Amino acid sequence: MRISANTDVCVGAGQCVLTGPGVFDQDDDGVVVLVTDQLDDEAAVARARIAVDLCPSRALSVVD
Amino acid sequence: MTDTTAPDLADTEFPIGRTCPFAAPAEYGQLRDRAPISKVNLVGGGEVWWVSGYEEARTILVDRRFSSDRRHDNFPMPNGGPTFRARARRQPPSMIGLDGAAHSAERRALIGEFTVRRLTALQPRIQAIVDEFIDGMLAADQRPVDLVKALSLPVPSLVICEMLGVPYADHEFFQDRTTALLRRTTAPQDRERYMDELRGYLADLIRRKVAEPTDDLFSRQITRRRDDGTFDEVSLVSMAFLLLLAGHETTANMISLSVIGLLEKPDQLASLRADPTRIPLAVEELLRYFTVVETATSRVATEDVEISGVTIRAHDGIVVSGLSADWDPDVFENPEELDIERGARHHIAFGYGPHQCLGQNLARLELEIVLETLFRRIPTLRLAVPMDDVVFRTDAGIYGVYELPVTW
Numbered sequence: 001m002r003i004s005a006n007t008d009v010c011v012g013a014g015q016c017v018l019t020g021p022g023v024f025d026q027d028d029d030g031v032v033v034l035v036t037d038q039l040d041d042e043a044a045v046a047r048a049r050i051a052v053d054l055c056p057s058r059a060l061s062v063v064d
Numbered sequence: 065m066t067d068t069t070a071p072d073l074a075d076t077e078f079p080i081g082r083t084c085p086f087a088a089p090a091e092y093g094q095l096r097d098r099a100p101i102s103k104v105n106l107v108g109g110g111e112v113w114w115v116s117g118y119e120e121a122r123t124i125l126v127d128r129r130f131s132s133d134r135r136h137d138n139f140p141m142p143n144g145g146p147t148f149r150a151r152a153r154r155q156p157p158s159m160i161g162l163d164g165a166a167h168s169a170e171r172r173a174l175i176g177e178f179t180v181r182r183l184t185a186l187q188p189r190i191q192a193i194v195d196e197f198i199d200g201m202l203a204a205d206q207r208p209v210d211l212v213k214a215l216s217l218p219v220p221s222l223v224i225c226e227m228l229g230v231p232y233a234d235h236e237f238f239q240d241r242t243t244a245l246l247r248r249t250t251a252p253q254d255r256e257r258y259m260d261e262l263r264g265y266l267a268d269l270i271r272r273k274v275a276e277p278t279d280d281l282f283s284r285q286i287t288r289r290r291d292d293g294t295f296d297e298v299s300l301v302s303m304a305f306l307l308l309l310a311g312h313e314t315t316a317n318m319i320s321l322s323v324i325g326l327l328e329k330p331d332q333l334a335s336l337r338a339d340p341t342r343i344p345l346a347v348e349e350l351l352r353y354f355t356v357v358e359t360a361t362s363r364v365a366t367e368d369v370e371i372s373g374v375t376i377r378a379h380d381g382i383v384v385s386g387l388s389a390d391w392d393p394d395v396f397e398n399p400e401e402l403d404i405e406r407g408a409r410h411h412i413a414f415g416y417g418p419h420q421c422l423g424q425n426l427a428r429l430e431l432e433i434v435l436e437t438l439f440r441r442i443p444t445l446r447l448a449v450p451m452d453d454v455v456f457r458t459d460a461g462i463y464g465v466y467e468l469p470v471t472w
Contacts, residue, residue, distance in 0.1 A: 009418075011168075011171055011175065011418045011419075011420065012171070012172070012175025012176075012178065012179070012422075013414075013420050013421075013422075013424065014178070014179060014180045014424075014425050015424075017179075017180040018180060018425065018428075019409070026175075026179040026180060026181065028176055028179075029172065029175065029176040030172070030174075030175030030176040030177075030178065030179045031172075031175070050409065050410075053410060054409060054410060056125075056126070056415070056416050056417050056418065056420035057126070057417070057418050057420075058126055
């Protein structure tokens with residue numbers, strides 16, 4: 001599964017970093033950074049899906 | 065009135081405010097059952113769309129056709145609308161009153177200060193502050209101790225003061241005023257005066273930091289705005305006012321309510337004590353259960369929008385009830401039950417959409433540290449008065465308690 005992040009709409013709420021710390025990070029300005037966009041293990045996928053749902057600016061999506 | 069108005073609630077004004085200390089008002093559930101978006105009377109006059117369903121609340125809060133512009137005639141303002149609308153029109157809005165690109169620019173200037181990494185670095189300092197105030201409680205000559213004064217208010221107050229660069233020595237000045245501002249019963253002219261006094265205080269502070277920068281958020285904002293040519297003292301005062309106010313009462317009241325909620329559920333408290341790794345999820349449930357900021361999430365429609373079978377017309381006012389959404393039984397089973405195991409991460413106690421609380425992860429961290437430390441260091445903590453005697457803030461824009469006598 002692949003994740004994509006739209007940094008233009010990110011509002012830096014940081015919910016993704018709390019939910020999927022190995023997948024999502026923030027740069028010094030607070031904007032989302034993908035540590036990896038390719039998710040293989042099931043637990044990481046589940047956490048990423050939660051992060052997609054929680055993101056208040058809908059900046060995250062599951063690509064496939 | 066339109067046909068979506070519940071006839072038996074035709075004389076009721078919203079928001080109602082909690083009467084039973086923990087429960088959302090029964091009317092909220094009645095409305096949500098009939099229609100998750102309904103027209104109601106607003107406290108202080110006028111009609112608004114009241115959004116009580118969880119899905120509808122999230123849908124509206126991410127939809128950019130709904131504006132946060134408090135200068136608009138129909139932006140819902142319970143109590144003192146004309147007074148506060150006039151104020152909103154004569155001073156620059158803070159980011160909560162901005163839309164689109166203007167909002168994004170203000171928010172982006174700040175989010176670097178609140179990253180998860182920055183907050184993790186603050187953890188030891190917050191722990192030391194919490195320990196210091198608990199030392200004070202344990203050293204008190206007399207019991208009961210008022211938890212609000214001894215811990216719930218001073219912890220977030222000192223943390224936000226250090227972060228922003230506000231002298232904590234002035235805490236009585238701004239705490240008295242922020243508390244009074246949030247009381248619905250405070251007369252509009254008094255609220256006006258308190259706002260002017262707080263703004264005057266912050267303007268002086270910012271002028272001092274312009275002359276002599278220090279290592280704090282306010283000074284860094286001054287530098288940043290001077291560098292990019294957007295520096296404007298009055299706008300910066302609006303930002304400072306928002307951050308100081310928001311950093312205080314919200315977390316303070318969540319601390320007190322969380323303590324009460326857990327003391328009322330000894331089995332759940334015991335499970336947290338036995339396994340503190342459960343605390344973060346418990347905090348999410350406490351945030352959902354109490355949803356202390358009931359109606360900060362108001363909007364005004366900029367065009368006609370069809371949603372859940374109703375047509376919201378351009379210029380209609382909308383109040384999204386976070387409390388009602390967080391008690392939606394379709395999303396949170398048995399919402400009236402505090403259940404720290406439920407996994408309530410998706411609550412909207414911090415709002416949703418681009419305006420979702422900037423300081424949410426600071427609040428989470430403070431709550432986690434306070435609850436873990438308090439119940440570890442004072443394991444026999446208990447209320448010193450019967451629950452019925454606890455004075456809840458039923459008259460305030462942020463729910464909580466005015467005082468909380470505890471003993472051990």
